[in-house]
Amino acid sequence: MGSQVHGAQKFDNAKRAEIKFSDEAMKIVETIISRYPEGKQKSALLPVLHVAQAEFGGWLSPETMDYVASILNIKPVEVFEVASFYTMYNLKPVGKCVLEVCQTSSCWLNGAEDIVKYIEKKLNIKVGETTKDGMFTLKVAECLGSCGTAPMLQCGASYHENLTYEKVDTILENYRAEGKLRSYTDLDYKNTL
Amino acid sequence: MGRKLLIHNDHIPNIHTLDVYRAHGGYASVEKALKIMQPDQVTEEVKKSGLRGRGGAGFPTGMKWSFLAKPEGVPRYLVCNADESEPGTFKDRYLMEKIPHALIEGMITSSFALGAKQSYIYIRGEYFYVARILEAAIAEAYAAGWLGKNILGTDFSHDCSVQVGGGAYICGEETALLESLEGKRGNPRIKPPFPAVAGLWGCPTVVNNVETIAAVVPIVNMGGEEYAKIGVGKSTGTKLISASGHINKPGVYEIELGITVEEFIYGEEYCGGIRNGKKLKAVVAGGSSVPILPTELILKTAKGEPRLMTYESLSDGGFQTGTMLGSGGFIAMDEDTSIVKNLFTFSRFYHHESCGQCSPCREGTGWIEKILKKFLDGTANESDVDLLWDIQSKIEGKTICPLGEAAAWPVAAAIRHFKHEFLEIARNKKFTDISHYDRLNKLARV
Numbered sequence A: 001m002g003s004q005v006h007g008a009q010k011f012d013n014a015k016r017a018e019i020k021f022s023d024e025a026m027k028i029v030e031t032i033i034s035r036y037p038e039g040k041q042k043s044a045l046l047p048v049l050h051v052a053q054a055e056f057g058g059w060l061s062p063e064t065m066d067y068v069a070s071i072l073n074i075k076p077v078e079v080f081e082v083a084s085f086y087t088m089y090n091l092k093p094v095g096k097c098v099l100e101v102c103q104t105s106s107c108w109l110n111g112a113e114d115i116v117k118y119i120e121k122k123l124n125i126k127v128g129e130t131t132k133d134g135m136f137t138l139k140v141a142e143c144l145g146s147c148g149t150a151p152m153l154q155c156g157a158s159y160h161e162n163l164t165y166e167k168v169d170t171i172l173e174n175y176r177a178e179g180k181l182r183s184y185t186d187l188d189y190k191n192t193l
Numbered sequence B: 001m002g003r004k005l006l007i008h009n010d011h012i013p014n015i016h017t018l019d020v021y022r023a024h025g026g027y028a029s030v031e032k033a034l035k036i037m038q039p040d041q042v043t044e045e046v047k048k049s050g051l052r053g054r055g056g057a058g059f060p061t062g063m064k065w066s067f068l069a070k071p072e073g074v075p076r077y078l079v080c081n082a083d084e085s086e087p088g089t090f091k092d093r094y095l096m097e098k099i100p101h102a103l104i105e106g107m108i109t110s111s112f113a114l115g116a117k118q119s120y121i122y123i124r125g126e127y128f129y130v131a132r133i134l135e136a137a138i139a140e141a142y143a144a145g146w147l148g149k150n151i152l153g154t155d156f157s158h159d160c161s162v163q164v165g166g167g168a169y170i171c172g173e174e175t176a177l178l179e180s181l182e183g184k185r186g187n188p189r190i191k192p193p194f195p196a197v198a199g200l201w202g203c204p205t206v207v208n209n210v211e212t213i214a215a216v217v218p219i220v221n222m223g224g225e226e227y228a229k230i231g232v233g234k235s236t237g238t239k240l241i242s243a244s245g246h247i248n249k250p251g252v253y254e255i256e257l258g259i260t261v262e263e264f265i266y267g268e269e270y271c272g273g274i275r276n277g278k279k280l281k282a283v284v285a286g287g288s289s290v291p292i293l294p295t296e297l298i299l300k301t302a303k304g305e306p307r308l309m310t311y312e313s314l315s316d317g318g319f320q321t322g323t324m325l326g327s328g329g330f331i332a333m334d335e336d337t338s339i340v341k342n343l344f345t346f347s348r349f350y351h352h353e354s355c356g357q358c359s360p361c362r363e364g365t366g367w368i369e370k371i372l373k374k375f376l377d378g379t380a381n382e383s384d385v386d387l388l389w390d391i392q393s394k395i396e397g398k399t400i401c402p403l404g405e406a407a408a409w410p411v412a413a414a415i416r417h418f419k420h421e422f423l424e425i426a427r428n429k430k431f432t433d434i435s436h437y438d439r440l441n442k443l444a445r446v
């Protein structure tokens, strides 16, 4: 089952046995499921995958997807189909802070390419790569609805807008000092620069 | 000063909280609708208002509502499209972040009209923090009895919840959105059946944009006829415009439909002109999908009349010399901008976002991106311009959903109005881009 569905990623039964939501996360998952009518719990899949990604290291391993399938009472392949379609789910391990720099028109017009180059140089990685210490992954993204405050980058739940090189310096320093996993589900999204 | 109906209170501290929102007249439309109106009367007011969908297509909202099938014993749903991913568009985010109760109030009043006991706000996953703000507002609304059982002591009960997406532009297309809301990949459905007959879980469903639903609030409060007095012709009311690019004052502006494009670009009340004393070169007026227009054509129609910010005036001249109001994503570009490179960012976007179901869209968007890349690399030939034209012309009308067209139109318009730029690169075998450099020294702040 799992191993066929998830292709290159090997399925590890021992790892799978260890995966379990914390009580707190489980409560959130139950709340999400309760929003849909009886029998329509599959609808909870996208939001539950976000909770799972935040809970289990910032990415969705085959074991995590298998676990989510068991909770929603759907097939693992249904989870994989969805997780592989949408851009916000990581199917491979990533750094603690994934920096997503918007590269579409309005951001490009305002210097997004320079911001990407600056971060590449500063972190000594290319787009798509993760720093050796596992702290940062650099990605480019398509329009994130922040065109009026371009250029911008997203990290977890936080939007960092009207970027300058100096601002990028401070943002990276802050994240490094904090040293924690950043997720879309974070509640402290307001500590933005 | 133009009239504002949606974000007029955005400067009030804590307007995102129920108490402050209520103190400024919030939830009056729910009181009026539930206490003194019948559901059909609400729909009637929306019809009279002339409100047209603010998500991009501009379909009359009252008419859409009246198409909703109402079979006995089958639940009906209202789904709010908060996927907002059309490049250049950020107005829904602004509205939801600043005044979340404006959307929730609209959801309740609209659901009353439609007889929906449950509604969902489907919001793009990247806006996770905005979903938090909405959820907090919804919790307040439940606590105060605006949501839940027997609202205001009437027999109308309503539940509203938020669902976050996973990152996919295509989920803004309403049937892809419904698939996503059902926990699936965002593959658009073949229509018919339309959502009004078979939508969420096969039940009759109305899908409306955030701004459309929020506009129902002032319409019910002031009456459809009063609302229709604002604007010009079939473009009634106010519209949120997301302004970005090389302008002095980017941001979200609520305009009365009918002001001139010139006033919008150069007026101090709005964009405040082009940055750094530069000249305007081109405008994408309604989000990445709509045809780009050079300065002459965006300021004046081909007939020489001043172009207005209305559905009709912006599309005057068809695609030959006009464009569309679309989602109101207004991107202005100065004289140093490379139209080819800008188009490349759009085409890369569409290729990335194609769901892959239809070959003309899946393959065509890929070819377009590849050929445009050749221009940027300085390896394109003059014949590549014709090839681009040919590819884009073979997408339109041959796909399940309009994303294919949305990908084709920007290519056609860029070639139509700026062919010389493509040819110049092809002839010189060289592309020099000065448009993106840190020419304003803004990034470095040295």
Ligand SMILES: Cc1cc2nc3c(=O)[nH]c(=O)nc-3n(C[C@H](O)[C@H](O)[C@H](O)COP(=O)(O)O)c2cc1C
Pocket (backbone or CB within 6 Å): B052, B053, B054, B055, B056, B057, B058, B059, B061, B081, B082, B083, B084, B085, B086, B169, B170, B171, B172, B173, B174, B175, B207, B208, B209, B210, B212, B213, B401, B402, B403, B406
């Ligand atoms: C590819 C594509 C993307 C779309 N994205 C959005 C979107 O982000 N938000 C939106 O409201 N409508 C979007 N639409 C339009 C919707 O399909 C639909 O027409 C709209 O939600 C209806 O609401 P309205 O009548 O209130 O505008 C999109 C359409 C297409 C084809």
Ligand code: SF4
Pocket (backbone or CB within 6 Å): B170, B187, B188, B353, B354, B355, B356, B357, B358, B359, B361, B362, B399, B400, B401, B402, B403, B404, B405
């Ligand atoms: S037109 Fe493109 S996005 Fe739309 S259904 Fe076809 S392949 Fe998918």
Ligand code: FES
Pocket (backbone or CB within 6 Å): A102, A103, A104, A105, A106, A107, A108, A142, A143, A144, A145, A146, A147, A148, A150, A152, B087, B088, B089
């Ligand atoms: S173009 Fe970057 S946020 Fe819209």
